[in-house]
Amino acid sequence: MRTKTHLFVAALGLTAVLGIGQEIVEEIVAIVNDDVITFSEFKKEYDTRAQIATAQVKGEELEKYLAQLKSQLMDMMITDKLLLQLAKEKNLNVTESVKNAVEKIKKQNNLESDDDLKRALLNQGLEWDTWLKQLEEDALRQTVVGQEVNRLIVLDDAEVVDYYRKHQPEFVEPDEYTVRAIYLTMENIPAADLEAKKKEIDDKLRSGADFAEISGTYSDAPIKETKGNLGTLKKGELEKTLQMALEKLKKGDIASWIQAKAGWYLLKMEDKKDSRQLLFETAKPTIEQKLYEERQAVKLKEFLDTVKKRSYIKILKPNPLG
Numbered sequence: 001m002r003t004k005t006h007l008f009v010a011a012l013g014l015t016a017v018l019g020i021g022q023e024i025v026e027e028i029v030a031i032v033n034d035d036v037i038t039f040s041e042f043k044k045e046y047d048t049r050a051q052i053a054t055a056q057v058k059g060e061e062l063e064k065y066l067a068q069l070k071s072q073l074m075d076m077m078i079t080d081k082l083l084l085q086l087a088k089e090k091n092l093n094v095t096e097s098v099k100n101a102v103e104k105i106k107k108q109n110n111l112e113s114d115d116d117l118k119r120a121l122l123n124q125g126l127e128w129d130t131w132l133k134q135l136e137e138d139a140l141r142q143t144v145v146g147q148e149v150n151r152l153i154v155l156d157d158a159e160v161v162d163y164y165r166k167h168q169p170e171f172v173e174p175d176e177y178t179v180r181a182i183y184l185t186m187e188n189i190p191a192a193d194l195e196a197k198k199k200e201i202d203d204k205l206r207s208g209a210d211f212a213e214i215s216g217t218y219s220d221a222p223i224k225e226t227k228g229n230l231g232t233l234k235k236g237e238l239e240k241t242l243q244m245a246l247e248k249l250k251k252g253d254i255a256s257w258i259q260a261k262a263g264w265y266l267l268k269m270e271d272k273k274d275s276r277q278l279l280f281e282t283a284k285p286t287i288e289q290k291l292y293e294e295r296q297a298v299k300l301k302e303f304l305d306t307v308k309k310r311s312y313i314k315i316l317k318p319n320p321l322g
Helices: 007-018 039-054 059-089 095-108 114-123 128-148 157-166 191-206 211-218 240-247 280-309
Strands: 028-032 035-038 176-185 229-234 263-273 313-315
Touching: 028 039, 028 059, 035 039, 035 059, 039 059, 059 128, 059 280, 059 313, 095 114, 095 128, 114 128, 128 280, 157 280, 176 191, 176 211, 191 211, 191 263, 240 263
Parallel strands: none
Antiparallel strands: 028 035, 028 313, 176 229, 176 263
């Protein structure tokens, strides 16, 4: 990768920004060796990532993400350019890998042909050629990182064992409950009617009625259809008031009625497993993944820092979106 100043690209950048003697067609916000990042390219990348985030998170979390994205996107795009330049220098070919990725995506989404996939992409506002190019570029960047970083990472078994020995609390399975419930909503139900229904349920259970059948008869949606089967839950997965009640129960016990945010619950502990230490062989894959990712982050930063030092990078507009 060349280290000299690229005068032609730099001059092009100034002309585009200042519009010397002509109308501004495009604004260049950064120069990366012989490539440029334009304002429209930057904005399109920001808008795409923001749109995805908006569909996944809301409120303060979204605001925090968008602020972070604005401050970090320039560096991310520069890094992407550098990795693609390296891929070009290495004459990497990812045709087969892209083909396999496309086939995998079609299979995962039950699509029979490329035409089916194209239609599905259009429904999401994505053009086939643009999407395919992005897929290829992602594969090229991943290949460069794989060759320059990942293949150099080696984990020693002794490290994994040592981590397990020193971090025992990380590998404790919490209490596990198999729970069935009777649920009564409080919405639009007079208090007297609710109390009468609870008493009727209590009387039937005391007379030996089956808990599951009672739940199927008396419970409100959404648990009526499953006869109150909440499945297997781990400590901490339930609302706090329900969690506190479960902790006091033994297998076969039924708690007193509990008022929670959504309504009234009667809980039955069908099975209970106390917290337990995971065996090393069970914890080993998790430890290996954690150590690998930690080492990869360090090695990747070192690699990218080296690449950036030997490259010509000029940021003309650090905050393109203001």
